[in-house]
Amino acid sequence: MLQPPVHGVAIAAMDLRAQVGDIDIYWLDQLLRGRVPDGARVLDAGCGGGRNLRWLLAAGYDVCGVDADPRAIVEVRRLAAALAPAHPEDAFRVERIEDMSVADASVNVVICSAVLHFARGHAQFEAMLASLWRVLRPGGVLFCRLASSIGMADRMRELGDGRFRLPDGTERYLVDEARLRDATARLGGRLLDPLKTTIVADQRCMTTWVLAKEKV
Numbered sequence: 001m002l003q004p005p006v007h008g009v010a011i012a013a014m015d016l017r018a019q020v021g022d023i024d025i026y027w028l029d030q031l032l033r034g035r036v037p038d039g040a041r042v043l044d045a046g047c048g049g050g051r052n053l054r055w056l057l058a059a060g061y062d063v064c065g066v067d068a069d070p071r072a073i074v075e076v077r078r079l080a081a082a083l084a085p086a087h088p089e090d091a092f093r094v095e096r097i098e099d100m101s102v103a104d105a106s107v108n109v110v111i112c113s114a115v116l117h118f119a120r121g122h123a124q125f126e127a128m129l130a131s132l133w134r135v136l137r138p139g140g141v142l143f144c145r146l147a148s149s150i151g152m153a154d155r156m157r158e159l160g161d162g163r164f165r166l167p168d169g170t171e172r173y174l175v176d177e178a179r180l181r182d183a184t185a186r187l188g189g190r191l192l193d194p195l196k197t198t199i200v201a202d203q204r205c206m207t208t209w210v211l212a213k214e215k216v
Contacts, residue, residue: 019058022051024113026145026196026208031055035141035192035210040108045097045132046115050076057083064102066095098127102135110135110142114206117147119173121161133187138215141192147172148180148207150197168203180209189213 020028036042040061044053047065049072056063057080067073073094080087095101097115110132119125136142149156149164156164156174164174175183177195184191189211197207 020055023054024052024145027052027111027113027143030141030143030210035143036061036109041106042109042111043102043107043135044111044113045100045128046112047076047092048072050079050092052111052113054079054083057087060084063087064091064093064107066093066097066100066102068094068096070094098124098131100131100135104134105137107135108137108140110140112143113145115146116144117172117174119162121163121173125162125173129183129187133189133213136213138213140213142189142209142211142213144209144211145206146209147174148197148205149174149176150195150205150207151199152202152205155202166204168201170204172204175207180207184209184211187211187213 030036036056042056042061042063044050044063044065047053047067048069050057050065053063053065053076063080065076067076073092076092077089080089080092093101097112112132116125116128119128132142132144147166152167153176155167158164159171162173163171165171180195192210192212193208195207195209197205199205
């Protein structure tokens, strides 16, 4: 568990940062609520340099990750070597989410934070989602944070095939509430939390989508 601070406010904040790094605050919320049980195997799909894995690695969890960027995999391997020297280097691989070599039903928790909205269109989005669900064990948890149009639909300019131009000038693949609820039903999942959306400076929306894979 996260260690309690024992110093003044500034030093305590430094202690906390040393434990969790630049973690996604919405993923930290899942950790604090006990969604990652002891002994769980955790996959970070689109792991980048491992910002959401620091605490898990230090705590001795069985962590693996994939990312399409070879530089990101070099970085996350360095992080793992520093925090968990015995952790196997090949737990982190240069792979696209839709083509992961991770075995079916082999992980308890899947993290996919700020990745799905880079899909080139409907086909890639569905392929990535199917891959995330494939590797998850029954009873497991899928945590996704992705761009959406929820709360700002009238500000997004449709480009086709699920992609939109946002007010901040970027282009993203966007979902809405109906799309996420339909995907939840199609997968046979169950929402663990209500869909939660943050509107960022009236420029973009980020939605947190957390599912349980029902046991057969």
